[in-house]
Amino acid sequence: MMKNMSSIQSRFGAHLKKLRLEAGLSQEAFADKCGLDRTYVSGIERGVRNPTLEVIHVLAKGLGKEMKGLFDFDGDA
Template sequence: MLNGMEKSKDITALFGQRIKALRLQAGLSQEAFADKCGLDRTYISGIERGVRNPTLEGIVVIAGGLGIELVTLFDY
């Protein structure tokens, strides 16, 4: 059974993979997506690799940058 920290790492990695898939689906490079969101490309890269854990505010910005509803980010 996974402990709380392992579960947290799993969800962070899954979320990052979801962001990357949606970004690629939208035809955006990391740099173009970061510019659209007003975020740094390295921050987006960290999220996609599952090593950065975005804040709730960041998640809202990411959804806006993708032009999707917040709930769609978590539909995986």
């Protein structure tokens, strides 16, 4: 079960990074926009941090997306 959890964290993080880059935002600019520390955003993108639903909501708002869009990574490689 825990192996699966780290996999979903890694996939979520990779998808978040992809969306951030598509939005043309540096990690620092995105973190500032969300009111989060850049190192925390980095940890999420690398799959080592497990963001709460509240943080995921803030990330989605920072990207101008609905929360569900942050989980739409089944089509990602």
